Structure formats: structure tokens, C-alpha cells
Amino acid sequence: MDISRFKPSLVYTIYIAATPERVWQALTSADDSRQYFSGFAVEVTSEAGGTFVLRAPDGSVHIGGKVITYAPPRKLAVTFNVSWPGLVEALGETLVTYEIEQAGDAVRLTMTESHEREIDEDILSGGRAGWPAILSSLKSVLETGKPLVVKMELPVKMLAALKWLGVKVPGM
Numbered sequence: 809m810d811i812s813r814f815k816p817s818l819v820y821t822i823y824i825a826a827t828p829e830r831v832w833q834a835l836t837s838a839d840d841s842r843q844y845f846s847g848f849a850v851e852v853t854s855e856a857g858g859t860f861v862l863r864a865p866d867g868s869v870h871i872g873g874k875v876i877t878y879a880p881p882r883k884l885a886v887t888f889n890v891s892w893p894g895l896v897e898a899l900g901e902t903l904v905t906y907e908i909e910q911a912g913d914a915v916r917l918t919m920t921e922s923h924e925r926e927i928d929e930d931i932l933s934g935g936r937a938g939w940p941a942i943l944s945s946l947k948s949v950l951e952t953g954k955p956l957v958v959k960m961e962l963p964v965k966m967l968a969a970l971k972w973l974g975v976k977v978p979g980m
Contacts, residue, residue, distance in 0.1 A: 814903045814922035821918045826950040828908045832881035843955050844945040860886035893976040900924030934966035
């Protein structure tokens with residue numbers, strides 16, 4: 809896959825009082841991700857070219873993709889495609905990259921969401937609301953052992969824009 813054509817749309821950086829190894833484990837472990845990702849479980853094949861899956865609490869595949877870069881404990885890049893009928897066809901593929909760097913006694917975690925095509929701001933609004941909550945909960949789990957519970961509003965603009973594009977959003 810030629811990721812050079814992907815353009816960053818969302819970039820978030822946080823600092824976590826943890827080791828790079830512990831942050832890596834949290835990003836690649838189903839048990840850890842269930843705690844900070846609202847019950848969703850990450851499954852990652854430990855090599856480039858392998859599979860990436862994010863399972864919903866009911867066990868269904870919510871997001872599927874491929875591992876592009878697997879370099880523990882420094883960098884993980886995966887295609888991150890929501891399993892809604894017509895989504896990838898309408899928007900192209902999404903790439904999520906996590907970069908982990910030592911920063912004194914903490915870790916700097918940078919998450920970048922990149923897209924194969926230009927994405928409408930209404931569609932990006934879903935990630936702009938969701939990623940900060942997910943990453944804040946990750947930080948909370950690693951630093952306190954407890955997830956942050958953030959009451960999220962339905963991403964109305966994003967869902968309307970997707971529906972307009974003909975994407976079949978479950979439950980709508």
C-alpha cells in the first residue's frame with residue numbers, strides 16, 4: 809500500500825506517565841483496549857501486512873484493516889476502516905498512526921488519522937469528538953487504573969453527511 813498519498817486530517821498529542829512499552833501494550837491488547845475504548849477490543853497481528861480488528865462489545869467487527877507498520881514500542885500504523893456498507897467506497901481508506909516517544913519521565917503519544925481522499929469537515933467532526941475522549945481515557949487507565957467515562961453525544965453532522973453519501977449507517 810502506498811501511504812504517501814494519505815493526508816493527515818486529525819493529529820492529537822498527549823503525554824502519559826508510563827513507559828513506551830506499557831503504552832504499546834495498551835494500544836495492542838484487547839484486555840487493555842476494552843478498558844479505555846468503551847468496551848471495544850483491539851486485535852493486532854504482530855507484523856506488517858497482518859490484520860487489525862476493532863471488535864465491538866458484542867464481538868462484531870466494527871473496524872477492520874491491515875497493519876502497515878509494526879515497530880514496538882515506537883510506532884504502529886494500521887488501516888482503520890469502519891465496517892459500514894459503502895463507507896470505504898465513499899471515503900477511501902483511513903490510516904491511523906500511533907507514534908510513541910520517551911519525553912523525560914513520560915511518554916509523548918501522537919495519534920494521526922490520515923485519509924486517502926479529501927474528507928468533508930462534517931464527516932471529520934466524528935473523529936474530532938471521539939479521539940480526544942479515547943486518548944484521554946487511555947491516559948487515565950495507564951495513570952490511575954480507571955477509565956474516563958465521557959458521555960458522548962451522537963455525531964449528528966457526521967452521520968447526516970455519511971447518509972447523504974449513501975453510506976449505510978447501522979441503526980439509521
